[in-house]
Amino acid sequence: MHKTRIIKDKTAGATMLALTIFSILFVVVMFVGLYLKSVPVLEGKSLWSLLSSSEWKPIKGEFGFLPFIAGTLWVTFIAILLALPVSLFTAFYLTEYARPAVRKFVFPALDILAALPSVVYGIWGTLVIVPLISDRLAPHFVEYSSGYTMLAAGIVLGVMVIPLLVSLFIEVFSMVPRDLREASLALGATRWQTSQKVVVRKTLPGILASTVLAVSRAMGETIAVLMVCGCVMTIPKSPLDSGYPIPALIANNYGEMLSMPLYESALMFAALILFVVVFIFNLLSRIVLYRMEKRIGQ
Amino acid sequence: MIEVKNLNIHIKDAHILKDVNVTLPERQITCIIGPSGCGKTTLLRTLNRLIDSTEGVRLAGQVLVDGQDIIRSGAEITELRRRIGLVSQRPCPLPMSIFNNVAYGCRINNLCKGKELHRRVEENLRGVGLWDEVKDRLHAPAARLSIGQQQRLCLARSLAVEPDYILADEATSALDPISAKTVEDLFVKLKERYSIIMVTHTLRQALRIADHVVFMYLGEIVEQGSADQVFHHPQHELTQKYLSGAFS
Numbered sequence A: 001m002h003k004t005r006i007i008k009d010k011t012a013g014a015t016m017l018a019l020t021i022f023s024i025l026f027v028v029v030m031f032v033g034l035y036l037k038s039v040p041v042l043e044g045k046s047l048w049s050l051l052s053s054s055e056w057k058p059i060k061g062e063f064g065f066l067p068f069i070a071g072t073l074w075v076t077f078i079a080i081l082l083a084l085p086v087s088l089f090t091a092f093y094l095t096e097y098a099r100p101a102v103r104k105f106v107f108p109a110l111d112i113l114a115a116l117p118s119v120v121y122g123i124w125g126t127l128v129i130v131p132l133i134s135d136r137l138a139p140h141f142v143e144y145s146s147g148y149t150m151l152a153a154g155i156v157l158g159v160m161v162i163p164l165l166v167s168l169f170i171e172v173f174s175m176v177p178r179d180l181r182e183a184s185l186a187l188g189a190t191r192w193q194t195s196q197k198v199v200v201r202k203t204l205p206g207i208l209a210s211t212v213l214a215v216s217r218a219m220g221e222t223i224a225v226l227m228v229c230g231c232v233m234t235i236p237k238s239p240l241d242s243g244y245p246i247p248a249l250i251a252n253n254y255g256e257m258l259s260m261p262l263y264e265s266a267l268m269f270a271a272l273i274l275f276v277v278v279f280i281f282n283l284l285s286r287i288v289l290y291r292m293e294k295r296i297g298q
Numbered sequence B: 001m002i003e004v005k006n007l008n009i010h011i012k013d014a015h016i017l018k019d020v021n022v023t024l025p026e027r028q029i030t031c032i033i034g035p036s037g038c039g040k041t042t043l044l045r046t047l048n049r050l051i052d053s054t055e056g057v058r059l060a061g062q063v064l065v066d067g068q069d070i071i072r073s074g075a076e077i078t079e080l081r082r083r084i085g086l087v088s089q090r091p092c093p094l095p096m097s098i099f100n101n102v103a104y105g106c107r108i109n110n111l112c113k114g115k116e117l118h119r120r121v122e123e124n125l126r127g128v129g130l131w132d133e134v135k136d137r138l139h140a141p142a143a144r145l146s147i148g149q150q151q152r153l154c155l156a157r158s159l160a161v162e163p164d165y166i167l168a169d170e171a172t173s174a175l176d177p178i179s180a181k182t183v184e185d186l187f188v189k190l191k192e193r194y195s196i197i198m199v200t201h202t203l204r205q206a207l208r209i210a211d212h213v214v215f216m217y218l219g220e221i222v223e224q225g226s227a228d229q230v231f232h233h234p235q236h237e238l239t240q241k242y243l244s245g246a247f248s
Helices: A002-044 A047-052 A066-097 A100-115 A118-140 A150-174 A178-185 A191-220 A223-228 A246-253 A263-296 B040-047 B077-083 B098-108 B114-127 B147-160 B177-190 B203-209 B227-232 B237-244
Strands: B002-011 B014-024 B029-033 B057-065 B084-087 B165-169 B195-199 B212-217 B220-226
Touching (some): A002 A263, A066 A100, A100 A150, A118 A150, A150 A191, A150 A223, B002 B040, B014 B212, B014 B220, B040 B057, B040 B195, B098 B147, B114 B147, B147 B177, B177 B195, B203 B227, B212 B227, B212 B237, B220 B227, B220 B237
Parallel strands (some): B029 B195, B165 B195
8 A cells, every 4th residue: 555655656756747847848849940940041141130131022032020020029018018007906906905796706807808819809909999090099190090000909919918917916916915914004004005015015026927927928929919910011110000020920921932942941030039039038037036036035 | 092892793694702892901011811713813903993804894883092983984094003003923024124114104104204214213123122133234124034023123113103002913922932022021111101902822921911901702701800800819700710721
C-alpha cells in the first residue's frame, strides 16, 4: 500500500515536470521556427532597414515593416488607454463599493463579454463604431475619414480587453487582506481614500502585471482589428488614419501570393517581430515588477 | 464615555449580540473577556462601525459615544472612526514607509502637514518607544519591521490622529512575550489620556491591567463592573466558572 502511493506521487511529479518542460520548449521551438523561416528575408536586407523602411512592394522584394509596427502600436496604445481607466474603476466599484447582489449580476455579464467571439466584436465595430467615427466624430477634425481607422480598431479592442482587465483587477484587489482596508478605514479614511492610497499601492505590481497581460493580448488580436482598421499600408499619423497592424497583415496575406519569392519569409518575420515585441515587453515588466515588490517590501 | 443600550446584532440569521447594555468608563482600561465566539469582537467592531462591512449585518439599539448615537443613520462615520482608534490582533502596517504609516491618518483627515506633521510623527513614535529604533530609517517600508515593532507602529498610527478612545482586539496575542509585555505596558501608560477598550483572551492579562471588566457569554453580557468586583467577588455562577478555568 505504502509503496504504490509513493510510486504514484513520484510518477505524478515527473509527468507534470515533463509537461511543464514541454510547454516552455514549445515557446523556444516556435521562436526557432519563426527565425529559420525569416532567414531568407533577413539575408537580403539588414535588420534595421527592414524595421525602419515603409516600402512594401513584395513583387520587387521590398519589405518595410514600419507601417505595420506603427499600426500595432497605435491600436494597442488606444485600446489600453481606453480600457485601463474603465476597468480600474469598474473593478474598484465591484470590490470596494458594490453590494454582493450587484456583484452577482455583473460578474456573469463580464464573463459573457469575455467569451464573445472576436468576430462579433468586429461586426459590432463595423456596424456601429466605424459609421460613428466617419459621420459624427471625424468631420470635426479632418476633411474625410472612412471610419476604418486606428481609433475604431482601438475602441473595439479596448472593449474586448475590458472584461479581461476587470476580472484580473478584481482578482488582484480581492487579495488585499480585509485587515489592511480596515486599518485605513479605522483611521477615519473614506472608502475612496482607502482605494487610492492603500488598495492601489498594495496592488501596484498586480495592476501592472494585469496590464501587461492585456497589452500582450491586445497586440496579438487579429480578426476584430482586421475588420475595422482599414488595412492601408501607411504609417498612421493620427487616430483618424487607417493602418495595418501586424496580425492583420499576416492573417490577410498568409496563404496567398506565396509564390512570390521571399513573401512567406517576410510574413514569418512579421510574426517574429510580434513575438519578440511581446517577449521583451513581458521581460521588462517582470523587471519593473520585481523592483516594485522589493520597494514595497512584500 | 461610551454607553451601549439594548444593542442587538444579527448577522444573516444568527443572533450575535443579545440585548447588550454596557457602560465603558473614561480613562480606564476596560477588558472584555469571555470564551471564543461570545461576541466580544463584534461588540468592539460595533463601537467604530467597522461592523458595517460585514455582509448581512443588522443593528438595533443605541451606542452613545459622548452622548451621540452612532447607530442612527446619518452619523458621521469617518469622524467617529478618527475619534476611536483601533489596534487589531495582527499588526497591519499600510504598504508604505514607517513615516507615512504614522502620517497617513493626519493626511487623510487633513489634521496637519509640513513641520507640524513631522513633529507629530516623531512625538507618536516616541510615545510608543519606537523612535530610537527607527529614526534612521523612517522612509524604509514598514513591512520590514519586526512584528512587535509593527504593532507599536500601528499603535502610534492610531494615536497620531488624536483619538479619545482606543479599541484593542487581542492586540498582544500575535506577539512574542517581550513585545507583548511592551505593548501591554504602553496601554497602562496610555490610560492617563485615553479610554481603552480591550478584547482579550488571556485572563491573566485582564487581571494585570483591567480597571473595568465586562464578561460576555453567548452574545450576552453576564457581568460587568470594576476589576476588583468581577475578579474577586463575581456575582454570577458563569463568571465564577470562567474565572476558575472550568471553560475557556
